[in-house]
Amino acid sequence: MKLETKKRLEDFIERAEHIRTFSYFEGKEKIVGFEIKEVNGKQQIDFYQPSDEQRDAILLHLRIFLQDKDNISFRKLAELCDDSEISEKWKTEFEFERRILNIRLDQVAAESKTDKITHRDILNMFLFGKIAHNKPNDEANKLYQKWVTSEFAYNDMHNTFHKIIIWLLRAILNISSASRDELRKQGIK
Numbered sequence: 001m002k003l004e005t006k007k008r009l010e011d012f013i014e015r016a017e018h019i020r021t022f023s024y025f026e027g028k029e030k031i032v033g034f035e036i037k038e039v040n041g042k043q044q045i046d047f048y049q050p051s052d053e054q055r056d057a058i059l060l061h062l063r064i065f066l067q068d069k070d071n072i073s074f075r076k077l078a079e080l081c082d083d084s085e086i087s088e089k090w091k092t093e094f095e096f097e098r099r100i101l102n103i104r105l106d107q108v109a110a111e112s113k114t115d116k117i118t119h120r121d122i123l124n125m126f127l128f129g130k131i132a133h134n135k136p137n138d139e140a141n142k143l144y145q146k147w148v149t150s151e152f153a154y155n156d157m158h159n160t161f162h163k164i165i166i167w168l169l170r171a172i173l174n175i176s177s178a179s180r181d182e183l184r185k186q187g188i189k
Contacts, residue, residue, distance in 0.1 A: 001085045001086070001183075005080055008071050008072060008077065009179040012175065012176060012179055013176045013183075015061060015172075016172050016173055016176030019058065023057075026054075027048075030048065031166060032050070032159055033159070034046060045152075047159050049159055059132065059165075062127075062165065062168055062172075074101075078095075089178075089181075093178040094175055094178060097175050097178075098171065100171070104164075105120035106118055107119055110147070110156075110160075115146075119160065119164050119167075121143055122160050122161055124140045125143040125147065125157075126144070129141035
């Protein structure tokens, strides 16, 4: 295995293992969602999700996997699929995780009478339009302003954003596991 490939897989694993220790996962089976209850004869929706502090700690690291500035981003890691020294098993597992993630991200998450928004749009509007950046003329910020028009809309979209974070984390942790297996198979770890 090329030294550069080994380094990229090790870096990916190291970052994924660091993320695994975060308190974001404390809710285990009930990390994000909502409950509908009856209160005084009316239905009430209670959303639950990790705190903003827990979310922000995760997002700092998720950006590395999403933006192409680092060699461990999903897109840059896909380059390893052309490496003849990487097993077909790793390539298949990586491509499967990436394909499933992209299918989910491109699915419609919400619709209005005149428009649709995908999970990828929600990811971008929260991460790049609200949390990590806040440029009024940025497309992600415009999308945020268009769709988040009430407290309920915010809570609903923010819950969906957390669901997307979980999808990303699932892919990262599964790719990390496949990468650890690949390094062991190559006699490295």
